[in-house]
Amino acid sequence: MSQIEWVQDWNARIKSCTNCGLGKGCAVGGVGNIEAPLLIVGEAPGEDEVLQGVPFVGKSGKDLREIFCDVGLLPEMFFLTNSVQCRPTKMGFKNRLVNRAPTKAESLACFPHLVALLDEMKPTVVLAVGAKATEAVRSLAAPKGFQLVSITHPAARYRMSAAKSEIAYLEMIKGVKEAKYLSGIIQRPNSPGVM
Numbered sequence: 001m002s003q004i005e006w007v008q009d010w011n012a013r014i015k016s017c018t019n020c021g022l023g024k025g026c027a028v029g030g031v032g033n034i035e036a037p038l039l040i041v042g043e044a045p046g047e048d049e050v051l052q053g054v055p056f057v058g059k060s061g062k063d064l065r066e067i068f069c070d071v072g073l074l075p076e077m078f079f080l081t082n083s084v085q086c087r088p089t090k091m092g093f094k095n096r097l098v099n100r101a102p103t104k105a106e107s108l109a110c111f112p113h114l115v116a117l118l119d120e121m122k123p124t125v126v127l128a129v130g131a132k133a134t135e136a137v138r139s140l141a142a143p144k145g146f147q148l149v150s151i152t153h154p155a156a157r158y159r160m161s162a163a164k165s166e167i168a169y170l171e172m173i174k175g176v177k178e179a180k181y182l183s184g185i186i187q188r189p190n191s192p193g194v195m
């Protein structure tokens, strides 16, 4: 089986998974270059991700992709997924389903999909976006032999004051540059020529 076929099979397994109560047509899975040295792991897909079937395409995903673009991290340099593969929801205003953070039980139920991806991809670096993603991958760093870089989830910035949000933004850029550098993709962050 080629690695492209493996990703297709992995995504198919996720789409038919019933390991927890989320499933039911809201699975997204992952995209990107599985031969790249860098795996980027978010928390869970939101409404936009489910509609498009692609991770990191909602508001916070777009913010993150802008940072990748700014630091010269091209799509072929990484694989993108989430620590929980289906969209967790709760009832919001006017009976509209809104996103929520995954529960511990949902994270545990989805853990085998992440482990399978790590075993196949063997990334040099995992960039975890947000606390939930960091929690999911932290215990795997030593046994799987990757370096872990964590950054703030872009959505967390929306609740911060302007000053704190700016600091968080700069820290996110620093983290993405570090992940890129540790992956062996570029020279040391902040060296001349690196945005």
Ligand code: SF4
Pocket (backbone or CB within 6 Å): 014, 015, 017, 018, 019, 020, 021, 022, 023, 024, 027, 084, 085, 086, 106, 109, 110, 111, 113
């Ligand atoms: S969130 Fe994960 S464990 Fe739960 S149904 Fe979706 S793929 Fe399966």
